Amino acid sequence: MRVAVVGATGAVGSVMMRLLEQRPALADGVVAVASARSVGRRLPFRDGEVEVRALTADVFDGVDVAIFDVPDEVSQRWAPVAVERGAVVVDKSAAFRMDPEVPLVVPEINPEEARRPPRGIIATPNCTTLAMVVPLWALHRRYGLQRVVAASYQAASGAGQAGIDDLWDQTQRAAKEEEAVTSGRAGDVLAPGAAFPHPIALNVIPQCGSVREHGYTSEELKLCNETRKIMGLFDLAVTATCVRVPVVVGHALAVHAAFEREVDADEARALLAGAEGVVVRDDPTAARYPTPLEAAGSDPCYVGRIRADLFDARALELFCVADNLRKGAALNAVQITELVARQGRS
């Protein structure tokens, strides 16, 4: 297939290029597209390079699948253009996720929905949702999920290259100001960067995205709405507090999940160990549990700290971690592209 990567120079797009590089059977040709700022840049690809092209309608000519890793408003405008030119669009942005005519696909959960998308667009979920929903699905099938309460610990790269740059710049600045930092004056020497409303180095920020209705942030509402849509559980109660932490890559969530039926922690551990796309790391006495540093650069959704609620026989506590740029973004889109390719062949 010929695949276009729109946003090839960004945090997600760069990982996407690497994943496609490793899959010659999926994509024999790649068109790299970005903003006017990057036109003419040469990106390494397999044995050679590809030149970044500007986003115009003709970049989609002859393209089978166009993967969009760009801001919402860019997807909103250009995804329909790619469809008109004959491509199936796999969109990583939030532009179409809640559109009833656009399937929101996680291949481990609802692969059948990638078949014949009515608008020619398939959406892929938010990176925080993805880290949680894959393990929860395995538990739901056995116990019947009723309620989820989550607190996230989200990496700076979740806000794109600007988030990564802010974290590095501020961390380096803080390292030169040891005296101020150790005397509790870090806030005096660190200023907010481009991506977050407060300094992210040496800090945690209880706001991911913009503040929306009922005091929830856009990220918290995405976690709720997208989880329901992916699982097809439109009455599922989901509430979350999303927090940005000074980690480069890897989103983590502490999850309280309540079910219709009584749960057993050992059985849940075994179910999760057998679930597609999930790896269990769960032996706290040996300091064995998922961490973002371990998850970064790898594919699975990791889960650990699996234990029954002390006061509710129908509830479990879990700690979930995934690489937000891989399973949380580029890898999920590549898996969807593989589904599209298989349908094309069948």
Ligand SMILES: NC(=O)c1ccc[n+]([C@@H]2O[C@H](COP(=O)([O-])OP(=O)(O)OC[C@H]3O[C@@H](n4cnc5c(N)ncnc54)[C@H](OP(=O)(O)O)[C@@H]3O)[C@@H](O)[C@H]2O)c1
């Ligand atoms: N980061 C994550 O963990 C994550 C996870 C899931 C979903 N997403 C979503 O994926 C999308 C990309 O995120 P990111 O983190 O990779 O952001 P990013 O690092 O800021 O990259 C944005 C990309 O979009 C390109 N772009 C921006 N404006 C454009 C325009 N007008 N025309 C063409 N290209 C344009 C940029 O090109 P230039 O380099 O030329 O500016 C860059 O390649 C966003 O919708 C985001 O919400 C991100």
